Amino acid sequence: MTGTHLGMPAFPAAAPAFPAAAREAVRDEGLRANLRHATHTIRDKRRRAVAELEDWDRLRAAGRAVKDHTLRHLDRYLLQLEEAVTAAGGTVHWAADADEANRIVTDLVRATGEREVVKVKSMATQEIGLNEALEAAGIAAYETDLAELIVQLGHDRPSHILVPAIHRNRAEIRDIFRAEMGGWGRAAPEPLGDDPRELAEAARLHLREKFLRAKVAVSGANFMVAETGTMVVFESEGNGRMCLTLPETLISVVGIEKVVPTFRDLEIFLQTLPRSSTAERMNPYTTMWTGLGPSRGADGDGPSAFHLVLLDNGRTDTLADEVGRQALRCIRCSACLNVCPVYERAGGHAYGSVYPGPIGAILSPQLRGTGSAIDASLPYASTLCGACYEVCPVAIDIPEVLVHLRERVAQGGPVTRGGVRVTLRPADGHTAERAAMRAARLLLDRPGALRAAERLLARARRLAPRRLPGAGRAWTDSRELPTVPAESFRDWWARERSDPR
Amino acid sequence: MSSKDRILGRIRRALRDDAPAVEIPRDYLHVHGARTPAQRVDLLAAHLAEYRAVVHRTDEEGLPALIARLLAERGARSVLVPPGLPPHWLPAAGPIRVPDRVPDRAASTPYELDRVDSVVTGCALAVAETGTIVLDAGPDQGRRRITLVPDHHICVVRVPDQVVDSIPQALPLLDPTRPLTWISGPSATSDIELDRVEGVHGPRTLEVVLVGTQ
Ligand code: SF4
Numbered sequence: 210m211t212g213t214h215l216g217m218p219a220f221p222a223a224a225p226a227f228p229a230a231a232r233e234a235v236r237d238e239g240l241r242a243n244l245r246h247a248t249h250t251i252r253d254k255r256r257r258a259v260a261e262l263e264d265w266d267r268l269r270a271a272g273r274a275v276k277d278h279t280l281r282h283l284d285r286y287l288l289q290l291e292e293a294v295t296a297a298g299g300t301v302h303w304a305a306d307a308d309e310a311n312r313i314v315t316d317l318v319r320a321t322g323e324r325e326v327v328k329v330k331s332m333a334t335q336e337i338g339l340n341e342a343l344e345a346a347g348i349a350a351y352e353t354d355l356a357e358l359i360v361q362l363g364h365d366r367p368s369h370i371l372v373p374a375i376h377r378n379r380a381e382i383r384d385i386f387r388a389e390m391g392g393w394g395r396a397a398p399e400p401l402g403d404d405p406r407e408l409a410e411a412a413r414l415h416l417r418e419k420f421l422r423a424k425v426a427v428s429g430a431n432f433m434v435a436e437t438g439t440m441v442v443f444e445s446e447g448n449g450r451m452c453l454t455l456p457e458t459l460i461s462v463v464g465i466e467k468v469v470p471t472f473r474d475l476e477i478f479l480q481t482l483p484r485s486s487t488a489e490r491m492n493p494y495t496t497m498w499t500g501l502g503p504s505r506g507a508d509g510d511g512p513s514a515f516h517l518v519l520l521d522n523g524r525t526d527t528l529a530d531e532v533g534r535q536a537l538r539c540i541r542c543s544a545c546l547n548v549c550p551v552y553e554r555a556g557g558h559a560y561g562s563v564y565p566g567p568i569g570a571i572l573s574p575q576l577r578g579t580g581s582a583i584d585a586s587l588p589y590a591s592t593l594c595g596a597c598y599e600v601c602p603v604a605i606d607i608p609e610v611l612v613h614l615r616e617r618v619a620q621g622g623p624v625t626r627g628g629v630r631v632t633l634r635p636a637d638g639h640t641a642e643r644a645a646m647r648a649a650r651l652l653l654d655r656p657g658a659l660r661a662a663e664r665l666l667a668r669a670r671r672l673a674p675r676r677l678p679g680a681g682r683a684w685t686d687s688r689e690l691p692t693v694p695a696e697s698f699r700d701w702w703a704r705e706r707s708d709p710r
Numbered sequence: 711m712s713s714k715d716r717i718l719g720r721i722r723r724a725l726r727d728d729a730p731a732v733e734i735p736r737d738y739l740h741v742h743g744a745r746t747p748a749q750r751v752d753l754l755a756a757h758l759a760e761y762r763a764v765v766h767r768t769d770e771e772g773l774p775a776l777i778a779r780l781l782a783e784r785g786a787r788s789v790l791v792p793p794g795l796p797p798h799w800l801p802a803a804g805p806i807r808v809p810d811r812v813p814d815r816a817a818s819t820p821y822e823l824d825r826v827d828s829v830v831t832g833c834a835l836a837v838a839e840t841g842t843i844v845l846d847a848g849p850d851q852g853r854r855r856i857t858l859v860p861d862h863h864i865c866v867v868r869v870p871d872q873v874v875d876s877i878p879q880a881l882p883l884l885d886p887t888r889p890l891t892w893i894s895g896p897s898a899t900s901d902i903e904l905d906r907v908e909g910v911h912g913p914r915t916l917e918v919v920l921v922g923t924q
Contacts, residue, residue: 243903246904247904250904262739262742263739263742264737264738264742268738270735271735271738274732274734274735277732278731278732281725281729281731283721283725284721284725303712303713303717309713353911355901355910372904374902375904378903379903405902405903405905408902409899412910413909413911417824420820420911421821422820437886439886445897446899446910446912447858447910447912447913448910450858450891450912451858454853454854454855454858454889455820472886473882475881476878477738479892480877487900489894490757490761490839490840490841491841491842491892493761493893493894493896493897493912494891494892495890495891495892496889496890496891496892497890497891497892498889498890499887499888502847502888503887507816508816509818510853510854510889519717525721525724526720528721528724528725529723531727531729625720625723628720628723
């Protein structure tokens, strides 16, 4: 083991505001080509997968309602979950913020006497910077999802929820594997070509030695069932199953909004999540486990210790916002990223948060507050075209929340931070409006700008004045609105690019 | 105050507004389309194959010979066997070399499992609409890890009895207190330029044997 930096670089607290970061990103032609190819491929596949289900709209409405219902009674369902997990032999911990969650996990790992853990890809642990916290405690955290491995070996940051290394092409990945794998364990085979098959094989060999010896694993979860205490992880590669079944100790860090009331409720998300996410009827592997299982871990089937860390970290503050709380319905499918014209041009890093794209633009400023330049600019990182809302399998009205957050940034108002009600002052000197204009100009003054601008203005027109208060109003007031094209935006969208469902 | 009390207190304060209660509409379909049992099995086979599982069909009588052939084609020298696998599924002896049987034991280390070539199991049920096989660690399926570490998994599905149409039909038949593994095609990744590559960490080859009951 070398002294290599093992943590994934965290998003710096002083990340540049979205316009500055996006300016960098749009200059990178390679990045934009990778992103365009990837998002368009998956977008088209998703449309076909969704079209197979004639009741998609009803599944979407049901998924939305299950999540809203759970959020309305979140205290009750979390207590029920705790009871069920405990009864099944697990231990539940509550973490109010990132520091507390990191401390709990670090202590749990230390108690095992181990100095390394294998990790299943998890947004929650990225959000709290767990890898860095473990590293500071002298514990190496190995990402085992192929994309996360590429990102970690590349000393890079994830740029997409589902395919975190979407910004890397095969030649770059080969170079990263050749340069870095040896410093972390089994080196890449020589010679190593850039065929995805060869690269996947190199990852298999590199990670297998870690899986076979791992004593502690850290995961997240896609869903937790209050009624039964069942945890659910969706994945494709089998790295999840490796981490969830081979080690002796399993620690899952999960946002409190991931709970659903009943086992039956999974019938909705088992149908909507894979199709929205990887555009498959079903992802290759889904693992469900309940505490330590019937054997209580005694017969070698799964870990002999299971810890669940329930994470708040800004979620209860988000819940306190009657408009913004719908962001907590998110099941992290990433469909909204793949249809977003802004994401396609700017890439995931520009959002300065582990949650990129449209969902990041509404979730990060709510989880973290709008105090920093990046968080204040995120609600403007959108054309409000509405495509994200159309594809969202839990029907989060992202444009509505964006406009709501813009108003908050520009005009101030009451918010909840750390559980305390406070009143925000308006952003200084119209910072927000300037940020908005810069973000828009930057992304739209590019080839294809006209179409995008038309989209933006058509939407603004259609919604004004009801939904463009605050900064939005100042924006549209100061501009001549071109004539809205004869064809309505919605029709155009349905015909041109989007998914009518 | 404990963090638990702090978080629950924040939730209760956050929910003080009088937003209406939420009804959960359950008017989504229980099944997509009407199928005869034979059509259901055909759909399962088609969907499994689409996600690169290799599908075979036989009857009870032909099963041992088929499994023997699949193991031989693979060059398997050792095969993992769950304790409750019907003994007649595996050939006792025959014209082709019979692989060594490795029992599924609690004491086996991951390293030992890694040296095994193939595993043969049954399943709890299969879902036609999604091309999914569900294992619940029953006696004919064994521990979760035995279908994970070896590179070749032969899974036997009794058709049409073990096949349901849809996810909503599958869940009520499963016991959530048992560990459940849902498998749809072999291990795969699309992380490199979204090119799908089969087999990263789980078995690279999944062969599904549909055994007809007459
Ligand atoms: S906001 Fe909706 S579309 Fe976007 S990741 Fe979340 S669930 Fe998926």
